[in-house]
Amino acid sequence: MTESASLPAPRAVAILLAGGQGARAGFDQPKQMRTLGGKPVLRWSLDAFTAHPAMVGGVLVASGAVAAAAGDLPRGWTIAAPGAERQDSVANALAALADEPDETPLLVHDTARPGVEAGVIDRLLTALDTAEAAIPTLPVPDTLVEHGGGEAGATVDRSALARVQTPQAFRLGTLRRAHAAATANDATDDAQLVRRLGLRVATVEGDARLHKLTYAADLTILSGLLETEGRMRTAVGMGYDVHRLTAGKPLWIGGIEIAHSHGLEGHSDADVALHALTDAIFGALGEGDIGDHFPPSDPQWRGAASSRFLAFAAERVAARGGLVSHADLTIIAEAPRIGPHRAAMRERIAEILAVSPDRVSVKATTTERLGFAGRREGIAAQAVATLQLPEN
Incomplete structure (x- = not known):
């Protein structure tokens, strides 16, 4: 010694x-x-x-x-x-x-x-x-x-x-x-x-x-x-994603389709909000990112609904004996206006995560016409996921 x-x-x-x-x-x-x-x-x-x-x-x-x-x-x-x-x-x-x-x-x-x-x-x-x-x-x-x-x-x-x-x-x-x-x-x-x-x-x-x-x-x-049964720890993860806007495509954000002249370009349906939230959950779990689980090089995910990705992340939480305490999402876009759709997004995200809507927050902001989002070239989203996971 x-x-x-x-x-x-x-x-x-x-x-x-x-x-x-x-x-x-x-x-x-x-x-x-x-x-x-x-x-x-x-x-x-x-x-x-x-x-x-x-x-x-x-x-x-x-x-x-x-x-x-x-x-x-x-x-x-x-x-x-x-x-x-x-x-x-x-x-x-x-x-x-x-x-x-x-x-x-x-x-x-x-x-x-x-x-x-x-x-x-x-x-x-x-x-x-x-x-x-x-x-x-x-x-x-x-x-x-x-x-x-x-x-x-x-x-x-x-x-x-x-x-x-x-x-x-x-x-x-x-x-x-x-x-x-x-x-x-x-x-x-x-x-x-x-x-x-x-x-x-x-x-x-x-x-x-x-x-x-x-x-x-x-x-x-x-x-x-010793509180060994039910002892939980709090885990927090952060996610960020951005996709380019392109004409003639459907626009999926927050698990719902929004009528707009442009949609988001990506291998899947390019739902930038669900991608950010999925990454936040994987981050809290310490299980990599969305690309590790759903690589864009895999043709099976071409055009796939991003709700499948978020549902899978929620299943990983459940498999660890945990639960999603809260999801906080911020969408950064000049257009379309997100405000009229926030309630529907909260309901849909809560449905995917199997939690009550009061555990989901959806916010929106602009960049005051600065940068790619300000020029309406794309939409970004950032998310924070708070999980409760078993201590052991």
């Missing part, structure tokens, strides 16, 4: 534990391999730690199949074999970090908790300024009772209790000493081993998104907490 001058010093490393089988979940594969929001559960933790500016790498503790499910490891990360118990897995990871100095901040995390947020990492690293170890906790919101034999016993005072989460933070040397002093695999987390040395373990505010995947139903809970 290399040091970067742009990162805060001392830089931090992590141990990500992915060796458990998750038998209680009843899955046919280790729970870390289950898909959540389009990627394996364990990848959520790996991505979160990699993205944090204080983290420079670490050790992923995983078997061959689980490690393969994680995909390519980022720079600075290595793999260690899992042990029979959690404590053994951490010991294997510590051995892989043998070259790291004792003062290095270390975070140990269970990848069955995919909801790692930068704020939790920040709070833990800050706590290490005054403590040898720190853990995130949350209050216990539920009433607690003693339980046995299928019936409720006495109520347990919850005011002094807290739920412990991971990641947990340590000075690397502190955790090394704690593991060296441990005699058996009887601790459920590393903070317990540190406390046995008589050292203070600080607590910081945890995060509900660090819910642990233990049972099958937890996947549904995590999906809601």
